[in-house]
Amino acid sequence: MDEVWSFVLKRCHKRWVWLALCRRTRQVVAYAIGDRREAACRLLWQRIPAAYKSGWLYTDFWESYQAVLPPQQHRPGGKEAGETNHIERWNNTLRQRLARFVRKTLSFSKSDVMHENCLLLFLHYYNKLCLTNLL
Numbered sequence: 001m002d003e004v005w006s007f008v009l010k011r012c013h014k015r016w017v018w019l020a021l022c023r024r025t026r027q028v029v030a031y032a033i034g035d036r037r038e039a040a041c042r043l044l045w046q047r048i049p050a051a052y053k054s055g056w057l058y059t060d061f062w063e064s065y066q067a068v069l070p071p072q073q074h075r076p077g078g079k080e081a082g083e084t085n086h087i088e089r090w091n092n093t094l095r096q097r098l099a100r101f102v103r104k105t106l107s108f109s110k111s112d113v114m115h116e117n118c119l120l121l122f123l124h125y126y127n128k129l130c131l132t133n134l135l
Contacts, residue, residue, distance in 0.1 A: 001044070001059045001069075002087040003036065004094065006101045008109045015115060017094075017101075018044040021087045022052065027127045028090070033116055041068045058083040098122055 003018045018040055020030040030047040034040030041064035045053075054073075059065040061076045077083045098118060099107035109115035 001057060001065065002084055002091060003040075003062070004091045004101065006109075006115070008112055008115050015112070016040060017119060019087060019090065020044060020048050020052070021090055023058075023086055025130055026086060026090070027130045028123050031119065031123065033112075033119070036062075036064070038064045038067050041065060045069065060084060093126075094122065 001018070001020045003016045006015050006017060007013050008015055014035070015033055016036045018032040018034070019028055021027070022029050029049060029052050030044055032040050032044040032047060034043060045068050057065075057069050057074045059069070059074065059076050061078070065074065065076065075083065079088070095101050100109050100115065100118060109118065
């Protein structure tokens with residue numbers, strides 16, 4: 001699980017895209033868009049399918065994860081531990097493929113609806129591609 005920063009219309013209108021990625025299939029199993037507080041993390045946790053909620057949960061040390069995720073499953077770690085490499089790589093892929101998610105750009109979403117719709121289209125495309133590669 002990880003979060004990636006973006007904005008809508010102006011850089012001061014920050015949006016955090018919270019993501020949960022299956023390490024085995026590399027598919028994104030849940031997402032949430034919000035700020036960087038506990039409520040957005042809680043929304044992500046609620047959106048994760050039940051089948052994925054029983055496994056280990058690897059995150060960084062952000063305090064929202066510690067407040068929301070079950071402590072017996074939660075495994076926070078730094079980048080040097082390598083447990084969040086897959087999601088960090090996915091964040092880079094998102095930024096490379098969708099210009100509106102690049103930090104310094106002339107391309108940006110003008111509305112929250114378009115921001116989320118573009119993300120959803122990319123998620124569906126990416127997950128389908130992952131599924132095809134598994135077969």
